[in-house]
Amino acid sequence: MIPVLDVRGLAFAYPDGHQALYGVDLHVHAGERVALLGPNGAGKTTLVLHLNGILSGGAGSVTVSGLPVVTDNLAEVRRRVGIVFQDPDDQLFLGTVRQDVAFGPANLGIKGAALERRVMHALDQVGMADFVDRPPHHLSFGQRRRVAVATVLAMEPEILVLDEPSSNLDPTSRRELADILRGLDVTVLMVTHDLPYALELCPRSVVLSDGVVVADRSTYDVLTDEELMAAHRLELPWGFDPRSIGSLPA
Amino acid sequence: MGAGHGHRLFFHGHSVVHRAPAHLKVLALVGFMLVVVALPRQAYVAHGAAALVLLAVIAVSRVPLRYLAPRMVIEVPFAVFAVLMPFVSHGPRTEVLGVAVSEPGLVAGAALLMKGTIGVLASLTFAATTEADDLLRGLQRLRVPDLLVQIMGFMIRYLDVVTGEMRRMVVAMRSRGCEPRSPRHWPVLARSLGALFIRSYERGERVHHAMLSRGYTGRLP
Numbered sequence: 001m002i003p004v005l006d007v008r009g010l011a012f013a014y015p016d017g018h019q020a021l022y023g024v025d026l027h028v029h030a031g032e033r034v035a036l037l038g039p040n041g042a043g044k045t046t047l048v049l050h051l052n053g054i055l056s057g058g059a060g061s062v063t064v065s066g067l068p069v070v071t072d073n074l075a076e077v078r079r080r081v082g083i084v085f086q087d088p089d090d091q092l093f094l095g096t097v098r099q100d101v102a103f104g105p106a107n108l109g110i111k112g113a114a115l116e117r118r119v120m121h122a123l124d125q126v127g128m129a130d131f132v133d134r135p136p137h138h139l140s141f142g143q144r145r146r147v148a149v150a151t152v153l154a155m156e157p158e159i160l161v162l163d164e165p166s167s168n169l170d171p172t173s174r175r176e177l178a179d180i181l182r183g184l185d186v187t188v189l190m191v192t193h194d195l196p197y198a199l200e201l202c203p204r205s206v207v208l209s210d211g212v213v214v215a216d217r218s219t220y221d222v223l224t225d226e227e228l229m230a231a232h233r234l235e236l237p238w239g240f241d242p243r244s245i246g247s248l249p250a
Numbered sequence: 251m252g253a254g255h256g257h258r259l260f261f262h263g264h265s266v267v268h269r270a271p272a273h274l275k276v277l278a279l280v281g282f283m284l285v286v287v288a289l290p291r292q293a294y295v296a297h298g299a300a301a302l303v304l305l306a307v308i309a310v311s312r313v314p315l316r317y318l319a320p321r322m323v324i325e326v327p328f329a330v331f332a333v334l335m336p337f338v339s340h341g342p343r344t345e346v347l348g349v350a351v352s353e354p355g356l357v358a359g360a361a362l363l364m365k366g367t368i369g370v371l372a373s374l375t376f377a378a379t380t381e382a383d384d385l386l387r388g389l390q391r392l393r394v395p396d397l398l399v400q401i402m403g404f405m406i407r408y409l410d411v412v413t414g415e416m417r418r419m420v421v422a423m424r425s426r427g428c429e430p431r432s433p434r435h436w437p438v439l440a441r442s443l444g445a446l447f448i449r450s451y452e453r454g455e456r457v458h459h460a461m462l463s464r465g466y467t468g469r470l471p
Contacts, residue, residue, distance in 0.1 A: 049459065085463075095407070107464060
């Protein structure tokens with residue numbers, strides 16, 4: 001089976017000489033929910049920006065459902081890989097929720113009633129259909145995060161990539177977003193520092209540290225491997241014990 | 251932007267003026283202003299007629315004058331200048347209330363005040379009856395270059411975000427004993443404005459990434 005996401009030997013240095021990735025290998029198969037863990041500065045965001053060709057030019061390759069991420073394929077790659085960025089204010093830049101959610105599919109050439117259907121379906125999936133005519137900057141942070149997810153769902157991606165989906169959310173919004181993500185029928189790659197969130201949502205975890213993948217196994221195994229955790233600056237919140245929760249069925 | 255509907259100058263309503271297509275309103279405003287500016291300075295009746303037309307539009311729009319009046323303070327610097335003109339201009343003198351003033355200065359000041367007041371009131375009426383979004387669409391329909399319209403749209407969208415960031419920076423400065431009002435601390439303020447510029451620039455890059463990720467190719471749909 002062709003993986004939805006196939007990253008091989010990806011290395012990248014920024015123009016200022018800072019090397020962020022030193023040969024990353026990562027495979028995500030259809031229907032999986034995978035957490036990408038790692039300390040600050042591990043190269044997680046750099047990796048994410050390679051998945052749809054925003055960054056490129058280093059060594060290695062990225063393939064999305066068999067389609068290589070190269071300049072000629074960018075339009076299709078960006079439809080297949082939906083990235084939800086960390087700050088919803090970066091993602092919601094138009095006057096109303098409707099325009100923002102329609103932005104992606106409209107760029108794909110979808111118009112009229114079909115576009116409207118996509119917008120409303122995406123908003124339904126995140127429970128924000130009632131806010132379709134509101135300006136995004138008048139919504140609460142949690143609502144903006146959900147609309148940001150909808151802007152990407154509207155493109156009907158094959159894989160949803162979320163950069164720190166639970167950051168800055170209050171506990172209720174955090175839980176609501178988890179319910180939404182669990183209910184989606186889409187492959188998910190989730191970058192996060194929120195280890196309990198990873199355990200709750202993603203059966204499998206990949207640990208990125210200093211630009212290389214240092215672990216790729218079940219989230220439960222990662223979180224209970226104290227040596228690995230300590231070596232890569234990963235820490236569970238005080239009082240949280242994965243053993244008392246157990247592993248998600250893979 | 252203010253809370254709820256529209257921007258700070260917007261007055262929520264459903265009048266004919268509110269519903270009129272934005273591009274027609276832009277054309278009407280620009281045309282009206284060109285006429286008012288072109289009127290001879292001493293054509294007081296014509297100025298009065300223009301003012302009446304404007305007041306009629308305001309009446310139809312149901313935007314209360316009480317709402318528009320306080321927002322006209324923006325004109326004050328010009329008004330002060332207009333009032334000073336008769337005193338500082340040269341030319342033949344005339345007496346007004348026992349004070350000798352320059353006659354050409356008086357005419358010029360009065361003209362400036364009339365044209366300025368009509369212009370400000372007309373613009374405020376336009377702003378009070380047009381949502382920012384409609385204005386952008388109107389400009390698009392008037393074939394204003396796409397890039398300019400997009401830039402204006404982003405400015406409107408991110409004005410709040412950037413001023414919010416500025417506010418937080420000032421609060422953080424104050425919390426550490428720096429008073430941005432005092433000239434002694436102006437260098438710090440200047441540096442923080444530089445930092446704000448860089449932050450905004452970086453946000454611009456992130457927004458651009460988010461747009462590219464959703465298939466942006468240079469034209470807003």
